[in-house]
Amino acid sequence: MGGSILGNRVVRKEDPKFLTTGGKYVDDLFDEPLLAGALHVTYVRSTVAHGQIISIDTSTAKDMDGVVAVFTAESLGLELMPAGLNKSAKRAFLARDKVRYVGEPLAAIVATSRTAGEDAAETVVVDYNVLPAVVDVREAAESTVHLFEEVGSNIVFDSMNLGAPDNSGPEFFDGCEVVVRETIVNQRVAPCPMEVRGSAVAWVDGRLHQWLSTQHAQGAHSSLCRTFGYEPANVRVIAPDVGGGFGAKIGLYGEELLLSVMSQQLGRPLIWRESRSESMVALGHGRAQVQEIAIGGSRDGRVHAYQLKVLQDCGGWVDSAAFLAPFMTRPMSQGVYDIDRIECRTLSIVTNTTPVVPYRGAGRPEATAAIERAMDLFAAEIGMDPVDVRSKNLIQPFNEPYQTKMGQTYDVGNYIESLNRVTVAAKYSELRAEQAKRRAAGDTVQLGIGVSVYVEITGGGGTGDTAKIEVLENGRAKVYTGTSPHGQGHDTAWSMLASDQTGIPMDRIEVIHGDTDLVPKGGGTFGSRSLQQGGAAVHVAAVELVDIARGLAATLLEANEDDIVLDKENGAFHVAGSPSVNKTWADLAVAKKSEGGLVHAIDFRVDGATFPFGAHVAVVEVDTETGKVRHIAHTTCDDAGTVLNPLLRDGQIHGGVAQGSAQALLEEVLYDPDGNPTTSNLADYAMISAAEVPSVTIVMMETPTFMNPLGAKGIGESGSIGATPAVQSAVCDALLHLGVRHVDMPATPERVWRAIHTAKSGVGQ
Amino acid sequence: MSQMIKVAITVNGQHTTAMVEPRTLLVQYLRDNLNLTATNVGCDTSSCGACTVHLNGEAVKSCTILAVQADGENVTTVEGLANGNEMHPMQQAFMANHGLQCGYCTPGMVMAAISLVKDIPNPTEEDVRIGLEGNLCRCTGYHNIVQSVLAYAEGK
Numbered sequence: 001m002g003g004s005i006l007g008n009r010v011v012r013k014e015d016p017k018f019l020t021t022g023g024k025y026v027d028d029l030f031d032e033p034l035l036a037g038a039l040h041v042t043y044v045r046s047t048v049a050h051g052q053i054i055s056i057d058t059s060t061a062k063d064m065d066g067v068v069a070v071f072t073a074e075s076l077g078l079e080l081m082p083a084g085l086n087k088s089a090k091r092a093f094l095a096r097d098k099v100r101y102v103g104e105p106l107a108a109i110v111a112t113s114r115t116a117g118e119d120a121a122e123t124v125v126v127d128y129n130v131l132p133a134v135v136d137v138r139e140a141a142e143s144t145v146h147l148f149e150e151v152g153s154n155i156v157f158d159s160m161n162l163g164a165p166d167n168s169g170p171e172f173f174d175g176c177e178v179v180v181r182e183t184i185v186n187q188r189v190a191p192c193p194m195e196v197r198g199s200a201v202a203w204v205d206g207r208l209h210q211w212l213s214t215q216h217a218q219g220a221h222s223s224l225c226r227t228f229g230y231e232p233a234n235v236r237v238i239a240p241d242v243g244g245g246f247g248a249k250i251g252l253y254g255e256e257l258l259l260s261v262m263s264q265q266l267g268r269p270l271i272w273r274e275s276r277s278e279s280m281v282a283l284g285h286g287r288a289q290v291q292e293i294a295i296g297g298s299r300d301g302r303v304h305a306y307q308l309k310v311l312q313d314c315g316g317w318v319d320s321a322a323f324l325a326p327f328m329t330r331p332m333s334q335g336v337y338d339i340d341r342i343e344c345r346t347l348s349i350v351t352n353t354t355p356v357v358p359y360r361g362a363g364r365p366e367a368t369a370a371i372e373r374a375m376d377l378f379a380a381e382i383g384m385d386p387v388d389v390r391s392k393n394l395i396q397p398f399n400e401p402y403q404t405k406m407g408q409t410y411d412v413g414n415y416i417e418s419l420n421r422v423t424v425a426a427k428y429s430e431l432r433a434e435q436a437k438r439r440a441a442g443d444t445v446q447l448g449i450g451v452s453v454y455v456e457i458t459g460g461g462g463t464g465d466t467a468k469i470e471v472l473e474n475g476r477a478k479v480y481t482g483t484s485p486h487g488q489g490h491d492t493a494w495s496m497l498a499s500d501q502t503g504i505p506m507d508r509i510e511v512i513h514g515d516t517d518l519v520p521k522g523g524g525t526f527g528s529r530s531l532q533q534g535g536a537a538v539h540v541a542a543v544e545l546v547d548i549a550r551g552l553a554a555t556l557l558e559a560n561e562d563d564i565v566l567d568k569e570n571g572a573f574h575v576a577g578s579p580s581v582n583k584t585w586a587d588l589a590v591a592k593k594s595e596g597g598l599v600h601a602i603d604f605r606v607d608g609a610t611f612p613f614g615a616h617v618a619v620v621e622v623d624t625e626t627g628k629v630r631h632i633a634h635t636t637c638d639d640a641g642t643v644l645n646p647l648l649r650d651g652q653i654h655g656g657v658a659q660g661s662a663q664a665l666l667e668e669v670l671y672d673p674d675g676n677p678t679t680s681n682l683a684d685y686a687m688i689s690a691a692e693v694p695s696v697t698i699v700m701m702e703t704p705t706f707m708n709p710l711g712a713k714g715i716g717e718s719g720s721i722g723a724t725p726a727v728q729s730a731v732c733d734a735l736l737h738l739g740v741r742h743v744d745m746p747a748t749p750e751r752v753w754r755a756i757h758t759a760k761s762g763v764g765q
Numbered sequence: 766m767s768q769m770i771k772v773a774i775t776v777n778g779q780h781t782t783a784m785v786e787p788r789t790l791l792v793q794y795l796r797d798n799l800n801l802t803a804t805n806v807g808c809d810t811s812s813c814g815a816c817t818v819h820l821n822g823e824a825v826k827s828c829t830i831l832a833v834q835a836d837g838e839n840v841t842t843v844e845g846l847a848n849g850n851e852m853h854p855m856q857q858a859f860m861a862n863h864g865l866q867c868g869y870c871t872p873g874m875v876m877a878a879i880s881l882v883k884d885i886p887n888p889t890e891e892d893v894r895i896g897l898e899g900n901l902c903r904c905t906g907y908h909n910i911v912q913s914v915l916a917y918a919e920g921k
Contacts, residue, residue: 015860018868019875020847022803030800115786194807194815194869194903243805243869244903276808487867487904647863651909655866658906682812682901690907691898695890719906 003568006500009647013506014491023241026198026213027273034202034209038269039068041262042117043255044107044124045282046099049135049352049675050147051128053097056107060123066116070124071108071262083318085348086156089148091317093254099128100147100316101353102677103281105255110262110270133352133675137290137313140351147316147350156318157348159326167343173305176296180377185744186366188288188313188669189662190280190679191359192687193486195243197283198273201259207234208260214252215245215484216524217514223252224260239514242486246659247358248284249486250526251320255282280680285669286359288313289325289366295374299382301392308333308370310346314356321356322348328363328460334406335371336415336455336613337393342405352675358526360659361456361717365724368454372725373742376732380741385432386451386729387423391416394453410455410611411705411713418637418701419453419615425699426617426635439737448620448734452726455613458528458714459606465523467537468601469498469545473593475571475586476508480601482522483534484514488716489648490530494538496645497710501542503568504585521603528612528714531644536708537604545600549573552598553583556591610705610713614638618661618726622734627753629731631661631692637699638718642711649715650698656719657696662688663720664727668746686746735759772836776801777845785832791825792816794832795842803843803872807901814900817873818842824880826873826899843872846879855879855917864913866904874900878914888918 017023029035058070073096080090095106107124111117134140134147140154147154160166173179200211208230214220217239225232242249255272263270274282290311297303312325325346333344379389395402397414404410428449435447468480479498483490490513495506512518523533546566553573554561565576574582583591585598592598619633634657643649666686670678679685704711724745731747732740739759743752769784776799783798795801795818804827807815816827819841827840846853855875858864865871874897881896882888888896893914894907902910 011860012863015865016852016856018865018871019843019852019856019859020803021844022805022872023868024802025805025869027796027806028802030802115788192901192903194813194867194901195805196807241868244867246903276810276813489866651863651866651905654906654908655904656906658908659903681810682808683810687812687901687903689898689901690894690911693907695908695911696906 004500005496006644008645010492010496010645011647012489012492013495014489023243025195025241025243026200026211029200029211029240034204035200035269035271038200038271039110039112039266040114040117041259041270041272042109042111042114042121043105044109044121045278046095046102046104046106048099048128048130049102049133050131051099052131053095053099054127054129057125058107061109061120064116064120064123066112067109067120068112069110069266072106076261085322086151086318088150089156089318090150093258102675103278103354104316108258108262110266135351135353135671135673135675137311137349137351140349141311141347147352154350155347156314156350157322157326159330159346162326164345165343166345167307168345172307172341172343173294173296176304177298178378178381179294179296180381181294182377182742184291184293184370184373184742186287186289186291186369187745189286189359189667190669190685191246191248191283191286193244193246193248196274196276196279197249197253197256199256199259200269200271201263202269203264207236209236209238210260211238211240212256213242213249214239215242215249215486215526217484217516218482218520218522219250219524220252221516224257227257228261237516239484245486246360247286247362247526250358250524277681280685281354281677284357285315285354286356287366287663288356291370293370293374295378297378301382301384301389303337303339303378303393305341306339306371306374308344310344312346312348313353314348314350315353316350317355318350319355320358324358324363329367331406331408332364332367332457333371334404335368336395336453337371338395339393344406353671360656360720362527364456364717365721368452368721369725372452372729376729377741380736387419387428390419390451390453408457409608411707412703413455413611413613414703415453415455415613418613418639421699421701422615422617422635422637425697428617431619444623444625446622446624446734448622448730450618450726450728450730450733451615452722452729453615454722455611456717456721457609458612458717459532460527460609462523462527462529462533464603464605465534465537466519466521466601466603467534467541468599469541471585471589471598473586473589475504475584475589476510477502477504479509479511479538480519481511481513481534481538482519483530484522484525486525488525488530493531493535493644493648497535497538498542501539501546502585503566503571528716531710531712532610532708532714533604533606535644535712536710537602539710540604541600541602544602548600549588549598552588552591556583557581606708608707610641610707612638612640612713612715612718614718614722616722616726618723618730620727620730620734622731622752624738624756627749627756629665629747629752631665631694631727633694634723635697635699636719636722637701638715638722639701639703640715640718641713642702642704644710644712652715653698653719654696656717657723658688658693660720660723661693661727663724664745664747666692666746770833772832774835774838774840776840777842787833789832790828791830791832791835792827795827801842801844805869805872807869812901814877815870815873817876817900819876819880824877843875854920858913858917858920862909862913862916864905864910870900870902874902874910882914882918886918888915890915
C-alpha cells in the first residue's frame with residue numbers, strides 16, 4: 001500500500017513520559033509557580049445518611065495547629081440551588097439544613113498541610129436529628145419519607161412526562177403465546193478511576209486559574225462562570241494529565257466549585273485532593289437501576305412485544321442520574337431487535353446514597369442488559385438456543401438510516417454479521433458440545449456460554465468539536481483539540497490524522513488540549529465522542545490547511561495552484577514534476593509570519609450521533625458446589641466503523657470488557673439498612689484485578705458510518721456494554737439445566753450457590 | 766506537631782536526607798520531600814499498588830512502609846529505571862504492547878512487574894495475572910499489561 005498511516009498499529013508517543021517521569025496529575029503540581037504557598041483543603045463529610053443538621057461545631061478545629069480557616073454553608077452564605085430536571089429539589093454545595101447521604105460535604109477545613117487538615121476535620125462535631133434512611137430504590141418510590149420535602153415524592157422524574165404512552169396493561173402482550181417476566185437488578189458500582197478527584201486554584205490579578213482532574217475543561221469553565229457569575233475571560237481551567245474518568249469526571253462537583261470561592265476569600269492558592277475512602281462515597285457511582293422486564297412472542301422464536309420499566313436510583317441528588325434512564329436507557333431499549341411493540345417507562349428516584357453519575361456506557365449498558373436478559377429468558381422458556389432466538393429477531397442489515405420505534409435513527413448496522421463472526425471465532429458449537437458433555441457427566445464444574453448483541457449511541461448530544469493546526473517556523477506543528485484525553489491516546493491518534501494529510505512527521509506534532517486559554521471551545525471526552533467529532537475536526541482542519549498552504553506555495557513559486565502538489569515524504573510543496581524547486585512547511589510558516597502565522601482553525605459540525613454495534617461471547621466455569629465463577633474466555637466483534645489505530649481500539653475494548661466482567665461477577669456498592677456504606681474503600685470494594693479476568697479475543701469488523709469523513713464510530717464504551725450481559729448470561733446458562741433461570745449481578749459465589757440450592761429445593765420455581 | 770526524625774535514604778542512586786514526622790510514609794517522603802511524583806497514591810488501604818517501588822531490589826508498596834523504616838536502605842522508583850535516554854526493557858515492553866492508558870497505575874505496575882519476573886523468570890500468563898493481583902488498573906483490562914510482561918520475560 002504505502003502512503004497513509006491511518007489504520008496502522010502505531011504505538012503511543014505519549015508513553016515515554018508516563019513510563020519514565022510519570023504523568024503530571026493535579027497532585028503533582030509542586031513546581032507550578034502560581035500555586036506556591038498553596039493551602040490544603042479537607043472536606044468534613046456527613047456520617048449519617050439522612051438527617052437534619054442541628055449544629056456544626058468547628059471551634060476545636062479552628063484553634064488547631066496549621067488550620068487557617070473553616071468554612072460552612074452558613075459562613076460562606078451558600079444558597080440552595082435547584083436541580084436541572086426538578087426545580088423543587090434544592091441543595092447547597094455544603095449541606096445547609098439537611099444531609100442526604102453519607103459522604104455529603106458539610107464543611108471545609110483550610111490548613112497548611114493535608115495532614116493538619118485531616119486532623120482538624122476529625123474534631124468537627126455535627127449534631128443531627130437523624131431521620132429514617134431511604135436506601136432501597138423500590139422502597140424509596142413508595143416511601144412517605146422524602147429526601148426533598150418540596151418535591152412531595154422521591155420520584156423526581158417520570159418518562160411519561162415526555163408524552164410517552166403508558167402501555168403497561170396486559171393487552172400489550174395480546175397474541176403472544178409466551179410471555180416471560182422478571183425483575184432484574186443492574187447494581188450500583190463505583191467508577192474507580194485510579195486517580196481520585198483533585199483540583200487546585202489560584203487567583204492572579206482578578207483572574208481564576210483552576211487545575212482540575214476532569215474529562216471536560218471547557219464544560220468546567222462554563223459551570224464556574226454560570227454558578228458564580230465570573231466573567232468568562234477571567235477564568236482559566238486546565239486539565240493536566242488525568243488518571244482516568246469513566247464518566248465520573250465529566251461534570252463539576254461542589255467540592256471543586258467551592259475552591260475558587262474560598263481561595264478568593266483567603267487570598268491564597270488552594271489544593272484539594274480527596275482520599276480513596278472519600279472518593280468511594282463522594283465521587284459519583286454508576287448504573288443503579290432496578291428493571292422490570294416483560295417479553296412476549298411465539299414458540300417459533302419470534303418476539304412480538306417487549307416492555308421495560310426502569311427504576312433509576314439517583315442517589316441523594318437529582319442531577320445527571322435523573323437524565324440517564326429517560327434519555328440514555330429508554331432511547332436504546334429496543335437494542336438490535338425488530339420488535340412489533342415496545343415500550344419503556346423510566347422513573348428517576350432519589351435515595352439516601354451517593355449520587356449516581358454517568359459511568360462507562362451511562363444508561364446504554366443498562367438498556368442492553370435488560371433486553372439481552374429478556375432474550376435469554378425468552379429463549380430458555382421456549383427451549384431454543386439463545387443465538388437462534390437472537391438471529392430470528394435482529395434488525396436486517398441496513399446501510400441507510402433506520403428509524404427505531406424508540407425514536408432513534410441508527411446510521412448503519414449489520415448485526416447478524418457481527419453475531420456470526422463472533423460465534424465462529426469463539427467456536428460456539430464446540431463450546432455447546434463441551435457443555436453438553438459436562439452436563440451429561442454431572443461434572444462439579446459446569447460450563448456457561450453467554451451471548452450478547454448490542455447497539456449503542458455514541459457522540460450523542462454532541463454537535464461537533466473544534467480543531468486548530470498551527471505550523472511553526474521550524475516546520476513543527478501544534479494541533480489544538482476540544483477533546484480531552486485521559487488515557488485514550490489522542491496525542492498519538494490526532495498526530496496520525498494531522499500527519500496523514502500534511503506529511504509532517506508525528507514526532508514533530510504536538511497535541512494541545514484541556515486548557516481553556518489555548519482551546520476556549522471544546523466538547524471534552526466522554527460518550528465515545530472524541531474520534532468521530534474531535535478527531536474528524538482535526539482531519540478536516542488538516543485537509544483545509546493543506547489547501548491553504550498549496551495556494552500560498554503557488555503564490556511564492558509563481559505557479560498555478562492546480563499544478564502544486566504536496567510531497568508528504570519531504571513535507572514540501574512543488575510544481576508537479578519539479579520537486580527541486582519547492583516550499584517546505586517551514587518556508588510557508590515563515591512567509592505567513594507577518595500575517596499571524598500559518599494557522600487554520602475550524603469548528604467542525606456533525607449532524608448527529610453514530611450507532612456502533614457488536615456481539616460478544618463469554619465463557620465461564622461455575623463450581624456448582626461452591627458457587628465460584630471463573631470468567632475463562634471472552635471473544636468480541638465490535639464494529640466501530642473505520643479504525644484509525646487498532647492498538648488504541650483494542651485497548652478500549654479490553655478495558656471495557658474488564659469493567660463489564662467486573663460488574664457481572666464482582667463489583668457492587670453496598671449500604672446497610674441505615675444507609676451506611678459498607679464498601680467504602682478498595683479493601684472492601686471488589687475492584688477487578690488481573691487475576692479475575694481473561695485475555696480477550698477480538699474479531700475485526702468495520703462498517704464505516706457516513707456521519708463523519710473518517711467513517712468512525714465510538715469504541716470507548718462498547719466493551720462494557722457488550723461484556724456485562726454476556727458474562728451474566730454465561731453464568732445463568734451454566735445453571736440452566738439445574739433449574740436456575742436468573743442470577744442477579746454480581747454473580748458472587750454466595751448468590752450463585754443460593755440460586756442452585758433454591759432451584760434444587762424447588763422454592764420459588 | 767510531633768518530634769521530627771532524620772532519615773537518610775538512597776533513592777535512585779542518590780543520597781537523600783530529610784527531617785520527617787515519624788508517621789511519614791515512604792511514598793510521602795518520595796513525593797513530598799523529593800518531588801519524585803511518578804510514584805502515585807491510588808488508595809488508602811494498601812490495595813491498589815500504584816505506589817509500588819523497589820526497596821533493596823524487592824517490590825514494596827511504599828504506603829506500607831514508614832520513611833523511618835527505609836532509613837539507610839536503597840530505594841528505586843520508576844524515575845530511576847532508564848539508562849539515560851534508553852528506557853528499561855520493561856518500560857519498552859509496556860510501550861510496545863500498549864500496556865498503559867491513563868498512566869496512573871503505570872509506575873507501580875512496571876516496578877511490580879520487574880520484581881515479578883525476577884522471582885519467576887519464565888512466567889506463564891497465569892503467573893503474571895496472579896503476580897500482579899495487588900496492582901490495580903482501571904483502563905487496560907490488564908490484557909496488554911500481561912502481554913507486556915510476557916514479552917519482556919521472553920525477550921530477556
